[in-house]
Amino acid sequence: MPSIKMKWAVSFEIVEKSVVYDKDFIYTIASYSVILAIFMNLNSLHSPLIGLIASVIYSGINAIFLGNAFFGEENTFFRFMFGFLSLTMLLGFVSWLIMIIYNLDVLRSILVLLITTTLSSLLNRRRKHKNATY
Amino acid sequence: MPLINQRSKLLRISEILYLSLIVLSFYLLIASRTGEAHTVWQVLHPAFIPTLFVITFLLLTILLTSEKTTHKLLFIIVHSILIHSLFSIIFPAGDLSGQQGGLGLTRRVFDNTVFHGLSGWPTSTIQVFVIEMFKGINLQAALTTIFARMLSIDIVYVHLFYIPVLWGVFVPIASFLTTKALGGSENASVLSSLLVSAFPYAIYFGAISVPNSLGFIVFFYSLYFMLKYLSSNDSKTTYQMVAFSLFSFLSHYLTGIVSFSLLLLAVTFKSYEREKRPFPRTTKISLIISFIVCLSLLPMSFIYLRFFSASTNTVFTLDKFYELPIEEILGQFFLGELLYGFDLRTIILVIIGPVLAFLYMMYLLYKSKNNHGGVLANILFLFMTMAFLIMLIDYGILKVFMEGLPLNAERLWVFRDLIAAPFVALSIYAVISSLKTHLKATSPPTASIFSLKQLSKGNSLRILSFLFALNILIPAVIGGWVTFSLTAAYPQIAPLQTTWYELEAVKFIEESTTEKYVVIGDIWTTYAGEVIVGIKNPRAYYFGEFNKIGYNLFVSMKRDPSPRWMLQAMDYTDTTVAYFIVTEPRLGTEEFNNVVSYALQNKQLTVISVPGVPPEKIYIFSYRKG
Numbered sequence: 001m002p003s004i005k006m007k008w009a010v011s012f013e014i015v016e017k018s019v020v021y022d023k024d025f026i027y028t029i030a031s032y033s034v035i036l037a038i039f040m041n042l043n044s045l046h047s048p049l050i051g052l053i054a055s056v057i058y059s060g061i062n063a064i065f066l067g068n069a070f071f072g073e074e075n076t077f078f079r080f081m082f083g084f085l086s087l088t089m090l091l092g093f094v095s096w097l098i099m100i101i102y103n104l105d106v107l108r109s110i111l112v113l114l115i116t117t118t119l120s121s122l123l124n125r126r127r128k129h130k131n132a133t134y
Numbered sequence: 135m136p137l138i139n140q141r142s143k144l145l146r147i148s149e150i151l152y153l154s155l156i157v158l159s160f161y162l163l164i165a166s167r168t169g170e171a172h173t174v175w176q177v178l179h180p181a182f183i184p185t186l187f188v189i190t191f192l193l194l195t196i197l198l199t200s201e202k203t204t205h206k207l208l209f210i211i212v213h214s215i216l217i218h219s220l221f222s223i224i225f226p227a228g229d230l231s232g233q234q235g236g237l238g239l240t241r242r243v244f245d246n247t248v249f250h251g252l253s254g255w256p257t258s259t260i261q262v263f264v265i266e267m268f269k270g271i272n273l274q275a276a277l278t279t280i281f282a283r284m285l286s287i288d289i290v291y292v293h294l295f296y297i298p299v300l301w302g303v304f305v306p307i308a309s310f311l312t313t314k315a316l317g318g319s320e321n322a323s324v325l326s327s328l329l330v331s332a333f334p335y336a337i338y339f340g341a342i343s344v345p346n347s348l349g350f351i352v353f354f355y356s357l358y359f360m361l362k363y364l365s366s367n368d369s370k371t372t373y374q375m376v377a378f379s380l381f382s383f384l385s386h387y388l389t390g391i392v393s394f395s396l397l398l399l400a401v402t403f404k405s406y407e408r409e410k411r412p413f414p415r416t417t418k419i420s421l422i423i424s425f426i427v428c429l430s431l432l433p434m435s436f437i438y439l440r441f442f443s444a445s446t447n448t449v450f451t452l453d454k455f456y457e458l459p460i461e462e463i464l465g466q467f468f469l470g471e472l473l474y475g476f477d478l479r480t481i482i483l484v485i486i487g488p489v490l491a492f493l494y495m496m497y498l499l500y501k502s503k504n505n506h507g508g509v510l511a512n513i514l515f516l517f518m519t520m521a522f523l524i525m526l527i528d529y530g531i532l533k534v535f536m537e538g539l540p541l542n543a544e545r546l547w548v549f550r551d552l553i554a555a556p557f558v559a560l561s562i563y564a565v566i567s568s569l570k571t572h573l574k575a576t577s578p579p580t581a582s583i584f585s586l587k588q589l590s591k592g593n594s595l596r597i598l599s600f601l602f603a604l605n606i607l608i609p610a611v612i613g614g615w616v617t618f619s620l621t622a623a624y625p626q627i628a629p630l631q632t633t634w635y636e637l638e639a640v641k642f643i644e645e646s647t648t649e650k651y652v653v654i655g656d657i658w659t660t661y662a663g664e665v666i667v668g669i670k671n672p673r674a675y676y677f678g679e680f681n682k683i684g685y686n687l688f689v690s691m692k693r694d695p696s697p698r699w700m701l702q703a704m705d706y707t708d709t710t711v712a713y714f715i716v717t718e719p720r721l722g723t724e725e726f727n728n729v730v731s732y733a734l735q736n737k738q739l740t741v742i743s744v745p746g747v748p749p750e751k752i753y754i755f756s757y758r759k760g
Contacts, residue, residue: 051286
């Protein structure tokens with residue numbers, strides 16, 4: 001009988017594989033939908049709970065994308081952690097750039113999230129295609 | 135089999151107990167939360183420190199078992215977040231330091247009151263604009279604003295917790311990876327991710343949200359990728375090393391310069407490895423030259439900083455050699471500020487880790503030099519030793535040979551501590567391993583604690599003492615070390631932190647004023663203003679902490695509380711309402727009473743009473759233009 005911890009690890013790996021495979025851009029679209037939810041929350045609901053859930057989903061998807069893009073050879077835990085750190089760095093860099101260009105109001109913050117997701121998704125696909133050619 | 139089951143059950147019980155105590159500790163921190171205190175030690179729940187010791191002890195016993203590494207790391211991460219959250223949980227506005235100033239600036243970005251970064255667009259020259267935009271506070275402001283928007287919460291919460299959480303999560307992992315890259319076992323690496331919390335300066339910087347702290351986190355990863363670059367031929371590690379160094383530079387110039395100087399050293403080491411066979415002498419000389427260049431990069435960068443920032447005037451000097459006796463100069467070179475006003479316990483806690491690490495580095499270098507199979511290990515140890523020495527010598531240069539530094543030289547100790555942590559873990563784990571080997575060698579194969587009676591008295595005593603050292607003494611010593619380091623990390627003496635009534639006053643003014651306004655107050659009022667509305671906000675203007683005009687207006691208002699100064703403030707800031715705030719604990723009872731009674735005599739000023747705030751603590755006066 002596998003333990004709860006093992007089951008959790010296995011199911012995380014299944015989710016990770018599915019996100020990395022990103023069939024028909026399903027997770028990229030999911031990430032864009034989460035950004036839409038963040039935008040609506042910022043404009044009308046102002047609920048930290050919705051914000052927290054949306055942020056966790058957004059970070060999870062994009063951290064997996066970036067973890068696979070740059071640290072594919074690491075084990076699952078470190079890949080995810082590196083992915084999360086890379087996402088923080090990418091978010092920091094893109095938001096810094098947008099802030100320098102103009103400012104970081106709600107619309108431009110959403111633009112930062114959109115750029116980050118697009119870059120993460122493209123980097124993930126690039127790595128996937130690279131691996132497929134071997 | 136039953137013994138294995140028993141052990142696994144015991145492990146699960148320890149883990150549940152550990153997690154329960156972690157929850158209890160967070161509760162104790164929340165219970166200690168206060169709106170009026172100088173230091174965390176004044177209000178910290180008395181059960182917190184004993185609980186932390188028990189938690190660390192339990193964690194160490196878990197780390198020495200065969201539990202999965204990722205689970206051990208997760209336990210350490212929770213522990214690390216706990217010990218870095220004292221300021222953020224206990225004080226409503228966090229520590230009264232640079233982090234609060236940073237919050238004041240960040241709020242301007244969050245509230246969209248600035249454009250093109252914190253310095254704004256038309257700066258005096260393009261060169262100044264470029265330098266200003268690379269200041270770490272810009273990146274920090276942008277990052278925390280994005281997090282706050284994602285979570286849909288106020289910037290103050292994100293600002294207070296983002297470094298304790300990022301440090302708590304990523305620094306232990308970086309320490310683990312660095313130790314692993316140095317050839318440490320899984321258990322030694324896990325130990326190092328805990329021991330990185332045994333260095334007081336590292337704890338302090340992990341507890342305050344300043345750009346330098348983010349830089350330290352990224353620096354640690356760039357160091358890890360340098361080790362990977364040295365130990366592999368994968369071109370990807372080069373990009374990773376450069377990318378992390380660049381981001382480290384973007385976070386803070388200090389961490390950026392240190393990252394790039396070590397990067398240069400790593401590149402020289404790589405070429406030394408490639409060319410040492412055909413040109414042994416030339417490569418050795420180039421290594422020494424590179425060491426000197428890397429050593430001089432940081433002090434020289436402070437000198438060149440004056441070309442970019444007019445306010446910086448750092449110079450090399452020999453003044454200290456004329457002013458101080460030689461023993462004090464030597465003391466400053468190695469111990470710096472610890473020489474003055476610190477007790478022996480704090481000094482020991484600050485230096486014990488680096489001393490232990492340095493001794494073990496020397497031992498490892500000596501060992502790997504005599505071991506022909508360990509060429510790679512030799513290079514890695516040599517690189518880390520040189521990096522450690524660069525930090526030590528640079529600190530001494532900054533402290534003894536330089537003046538007018540734009541920052542505190544003690545910040546270099548954080549680099550030193552991050553480099554030292556893996557070696558401290560390796561040394562302690564070597565002791566644990568040797569004890570285990572002795573225990574295995576001297577005890578019968580089937581011996582357990584229950585069958586000791588069957589052995590001779592001498593044998594059972596020896597086995598018991600080994601078991602005691604492994605399971606009780608070592609976890610207790612390390613647990614005590616981490617706990618004591620915490621007491622040295624958080625200041626014992628500090629000014630009164632931003633109080634609840636100062637925050638309430640600022641909040642009340644903000645909520646009840648529809649026009650543009652300016653607040654005249656002392657530096658502490660400015661700190662409170664930074665939390666709620668930021669500084670130099672054109673709609674709700676608080677002068678900066680070091681603004682001379684704001685300071686002079688406050689002094690004038692104290693001497694002569696009249697609308698004259700308030701009108702001046704309004705004209706200067708293009709506002710229509712002015713407030714004057716005085717606080718009893720900041721001024722002292724006598725001065726506070728004098729200023730208030732003078733101000734009350736002036737009928738042109740209106741007294742503002744804040745609901746729930748006692749007038750013996752704070753007084754607010756207002757004056758409206760026209």
